[in-house]
Amino acid sequence: DAKTTQPNSMESNEEEPVHLPCNHSTISGTDYIHWYRQLPSQGPEYVIHGLTSNVNNRMASLAIAEDRKSSTLILHRATLRDAAVYYCILRGRNNAGNMLTFGGGTRLMVKP
Amino acid sequence: SAVISQKPSRDICQRGTSLTIQCQVDSQVTMMFWYRQQPGQSLTLIATANQGSEATYESGFVIDKFPISRPNLTFSTLTVSNMSPEDSSIYLCSVSALNEQFFGPGTRLTVL
Numbered sequence: 001d002a003k004t005t006q007p008n009s010m011e012s013n014e015e016e017p018v019h020l021p022c023n024h025s026t027i028s029g030t031d032y033i034h035w036y037r038q039l040p041s042q043g044p045e046y047v048i049h050g051l052t053s054n055v056n057n058r059m060a061s062l063a064i065a066e067d068r069k070s071s072t073l074i075l076h077r078a079t080l081r082d083a084a085v086y087y088c089i090l091r092g093r094n095n096a097g098n099m100l101t102f103g104g105g106t107r108l109m110v111k112p
Numbered sequence: 113s114a115v116i117s118q119k120p121s122r123d124i125c126q127r128g129t130s131l132t133i134q135c136q137v138d139s140q141v142t143m144m145f146w147y148r149q150q151p152g153q154s155l156t157l158i159a160t161a162n163q164g165s166e167a168t169y170e171s172g173f174v175i176d177k178f179p180i181s182r183p184n185l186t187f188s189t190l191t192v193s194n195m196s197p198e199d200s201s202i203y204l205c206s207v208s209a210l211n212e213q214f215f216g217p218g219t220r221l222t223v224l
Contacts, residue, residue, distance in 0.1 A: 032211075043116075043204050043215030044155070087154070099145045099206070100213050102155040 004088045009107040012078045020073040020106050022088030027068050032091050034100070035062065035073045037084040044087065044102075047073065083110045114139055114207050116216035124222045125195055132191045133219045135205030140185035143208035146178070149218070150201045158203075161188040195223045 005023040012018040024033065035047040048055055048062045050071075055062040061074040075082055087105040115138040125131050135144070144161040158178055160168040167180040182188045192199050200223045205216040 034211075036213075041218075043206070043218050044213075045215070046212045049211060085154075099143070099157055099160060099208065101157065102147075104154050 004090060004103050006086075006088055006104065006106045008104065009109065011109045011111060012075075012082075014080060014110055014112050015077050018075040018078045018082070018108065018110075020075075020086050020088075020108065021070065022072070023070045024088070024090055025069045027090055028092065030092055033062065033064060033068075033071050034089045034091050035060070036087045036089065036100070036102075038087070038105070039081075039084045047086070049091075078108075078110045080110050080112060083108055113212075114141060114209055114214040116205055116207060116214055118203075118205055118216040118219050120219060121217065122220040122222075124224060127196050127223055129195055130191055130193045131195065131221060132189050133203055133205075133221075135188045135190070135216055137186045137207055141207040141209060142185070144182060144188050145206045145208070146180060146188070146190045147204040147206060147215075148201045149204060155204065158190070161190075192221065195221075197223045199223050 032049050032051050034049040036044040037047050038044040048057055048060050050062045050064055063072045085105040085107050087102055089100050117136045119134045146158040147155040148158050149155045157170050158173045161180050161182040163182045163185055177193055179191045202218040202220050204218045207214050
């Protein structure tokens with residue numbers, strides 16, 4: 001699976017939107033973009049994934065650049081509970097069902 | 113979705129001893145994995161636990177150190193053998209289903 005690059009950490013104020021960037025310049029045409037987050041003292045949990053079009057769910061939105069070399073996870077209103085490490089991961093369509101390979105992720109801190 | 117439980121949730125062990133971690137899933141799954149998360153680090157895949165055959169280990173991990181059992185489609189164990197302080201980590205069980213990967217809460221191991 002191709003590599004992703006994320007900032008080590010970001011800060012946000014509570015109830016403000018948060019944009020978490022991810023660069024994946026070597027993405028292949030069959031790679032899906034997945035986001036997971038790991039809350040303190042818990043295992044990672046799925047947030048969202050997409051291929052080409054922007055995606056929305058109850059947790060977040062995923063904005064994918066037209067050339068697919070970057071994406072942004074958007075939390076519309078950050079809460080204290082959103083403080084976590086967010087991982088951007090590429091998963092090949094042919095690897096569906098196989099394991100995820102984790103990079104360093106972005107540690108999001110939310111200030112009250 | 114899949115709900116995963118792990119036992120024990122945490123343990124403190126003496127060097128040279130071994131600890132077996134259990135992972136139980138609430139549904140039958142084909143793909144089951146074991147990850148390690150060292151303090152302050154991201155997750156690293158140890159191995160894929162295969163039902164009915166030997167586990168598939170990632171580079172840097174060997175069966176003698178991390179023997180794995182997978183007797184059926186809902187259960188697996190990971191043993192950390194002949195422990196040293198460098199084995200102090202969180203060990204996470206994970207399963208893959210459709211487009212999502214699910215993680216257990218982890219086992220926090222401290223080796224003195």
